[in-house]
Amino acid sequence: METFENLGLAPMLLKNLAGLGLTKPTPIQAQGIPHIVRGRDILGLAQTGTGKTAAFGLPMLTRILAYGKRPAPKTVRALVLAPTRELATQIHDNLAAYAEGAPVRIQRVVGGASLNVQAEKLSKGCDVLIATPGRLIDLIERRALVLSETKYLVLDEADQMLDIGFIHALRRIAKLIPAERQTLLFSATMPKLMEELAASYLSDPIRVEVATPGKAAEKIDQGVHFTTQGEKAALLAEYISRHPGELAVVFNRTKHGSDKLTKLLEKWGFSVTAIHGNKSQGQRERALSAFRASEVQVLVATDVAARGLDIPQVAHVYNYDLPNVPENYVHRIGRTARAGRDGRAVAFCGPLEMSDLRAIEAAMGAKIPVIGGEAHAEGGSRPAPGRSGQPKKPHRGQGPKPAREGEAKPARKPDAKPAAKRGGRAEGHAPAGGQAAPKRPARAQRGH
Numbered sequence: 067m068e069t070f071e072n073l074g075l076a077p078m079l080l081k082n083l084a085g086l087g088l089t090k091p092t093p094i095q096a097q098g099i100p101h102i103v104r105g106r107d108i109l110g111l112a113q114t115g116t117g118k119t120a121a122f123g124l125p126m127l128t129r130i131l132a133y134g135k136r137p138a139p140k141t142v143r144a145l146v147l148a149p150t151r152e153l154a155t156q157i158h159d160n161l162a163a164y165a166e167g168a169p170v171r172i173q174r175v176v177g178g179a180s181l182n183v184q185a186e187k188l189s190k191g192c193d194v195l196i197a198t199p200g201r202l203i204d205l206i207e208r209r210a211l212v213l214s215e216t217k218y219l220v221l222d223e224a225d226q227m228l229d230i231g232f233i234h235a236l237r238r239i240a241k242l243i244p245a246e247r248q249t250l251l252f253s254a255t256m257p258k259l260m261e262e263l264a265a266s267y268l269s270d271p272i273r274v275e276v277a278t279p280g281k282a283a284e285k286i287d288q289g290v291h292f293t294t295q296g297e298k299a300a301l302l303a304e305y306i307s308r309h310p311g312e313l314a315v316v317f318n319r320t321k322h323g324s325d326k327l328t329k330l331l332e333k334w335g336f337s338v339t340a341i342h343g344n345k346s347q348g349q350r351e352r353a354l355s356a357f358r359a360s361e362v363q364v365l366v367a368t369d370v371a372a373r374g375l376d377i378p379q380v381a382h383v384y385n386y387d388l389p390n391v392p393e394n395y396v397h398r399i400g401r402t403a404r405a406g407r408d409g410r411a412v413a414f415c416g417p418l419e420m421s422d423l424r425a426i427e428a429a430m431g432a433k434i435p436v437i438g439g440e441a442h443a444e445g446g447s448r449p450a451p452g453r454s455g456q457p458k459k460p461h462r463g464q465g466p467k468p469a470r471e472g473e474a475k476p477a478r479k480p481d482a483k484p485a486a487k488r489g490g491r492a493e494g495h496a497p498a499g500g501q502a503a504p505k506r507p508a509r510a511q512r513g514h
């Protein structure tokens with residue numbers, strides 16, 4: 067049997083693992099760790115909730131511990147980039163827990179907090195820095211740190227980091243890191259076009275693929291419920307009511323839509339909070355920590371919470387709107403069924419979302435079982451912003467301004483589709499008439 071002891075990890079880390087519930091390595095850990103310990107570049111692909119953080123974190127810390135001396139002021143030995151502040155914080159906390167008692171300095175820098183305080187923290191140098199790209203660039207511009215001594219680069223959620231929303235920032239950052247480095251790329255999804263781009267960051271990499279990239283986690287019981295936009299809120303209320311006390315994440319396409327839905331659910335008596343890019347950092351942190359502590363039952367979120375967040379008690383994910391980046395479906399539903407638990411995911415598909423649904427199924431290589439309603443006519447898609455009358459900031463081709471992590475930018479694809487097609491629609495998530503009491507939706511066919 068594979069154990070953590072025979073993967074080549076530092077004893078100082080091994081002694082912490084059992085206390086963290088890590089007794090037997092997951093497949094991505096068993097297959098990836100030995101290569102990383104030996105210094106190889108890796109493209110690591112494994113489903114959501116299967117322990118990718120430890121798969122890169124433990125061997126990287128092992129290599130860093132082998133140096134045996136402190137980093138020089140303002141230098142960073144290992145840089146981990148993540149798309150959102152909350153994910154960067156979580157990775158920081160995980161790595162700090164693995165390294166408890168070991169002589170490594172692990173820091174985190176993200177937007178929404180004081181630049182001066184962060185610059186001060188970096189002044190002594192650090193072994194591992196977890197950062198969001200926009201804030202990292204701000205700090206580099208202030209000369210608060212240099213990357214000339216950096217030997218490791220990790221991109222968590224690599225396909226998103228290589229996507230248009232982050233690629234300009236990533237290119238700038240990567241140029242500052244010596245070519246003689248070890249690069250580790252991890253995700254649950256890796257669309258073909260992204261993989262070509264990924265290759266340009268890796269040197270003689272080993273591809274560790276536990277499941278076909280884009281596959282949903284095994285234990286998620288998925289279903290799609292066809293409905294109309296106007297009936298979604300009542301339908302959601304019905305689903306949530308069937309599982310009192312069980313944590314649920316509800317994904318919404320827009321910040322405004324999330325706020326409207328949150329208010330409505332509150333009015334209907336649900337225990338609910340929201341997280342999206344228009345909230346202050348304090349509000350974002352409070353929302354997430356209340357949800358993590360099960361003090362609120364429902365978290366309404368945009369795609370800012372789609373990737374990486376690990377809240378083991380989440381039992382349900384509702385796709386109130388389908389995501390406009392098809393891969394994000396797998397990440398969104400992956401907020402449940404973590405570390406071998408089970409979970410349920412229901413997608414609400416309105417008449418204008420049929421093409422989104424088909425794109426998701428194509429990206430996953432699987433059909434989502436129908437659990438309610440009647441399929442709409444094929445070909446229904448969201449109107450472009452011009453037609454909806456909602457002016458929308460363009461988010462593609464904006465030149466080399468670095469992405470800010472306030473909102474994960476759903477900006478792919480590098481295909482021929484016009485930008486307007488994706489991220490198209492703006493609003494319209496409240497039920498028709500807005501404030502009506504929840505109507506009973508059509509009964510779901512399975513135990514969702």
Ligand SMILES: Nc1ncnc2c1ncn2[C@@H]1O[C@H](COP(=O)(O)OP(=O)(O)OP(=O)(O)O)[C@@H](O)[C@H]1O
Nearest residue numbers: 088090091092114115116117118119254374376405
């Ligand atoms: N070997 C292990 N045994 C038991 N639990 C583990 C093990 N490795 C990791 N876990 C737990 O599994 C959960 C998911 O881990 P992690 O967040 O690293 O998953 P992930 O693969 O990065 O998922 P995502 O694709 O959503 O980012 C965490 O709660 C973690 O503590």
Ligand SMILES: [Mg+2]
Nearest residue numbers: 118119222374
């Ligand atoms: Mg992860």
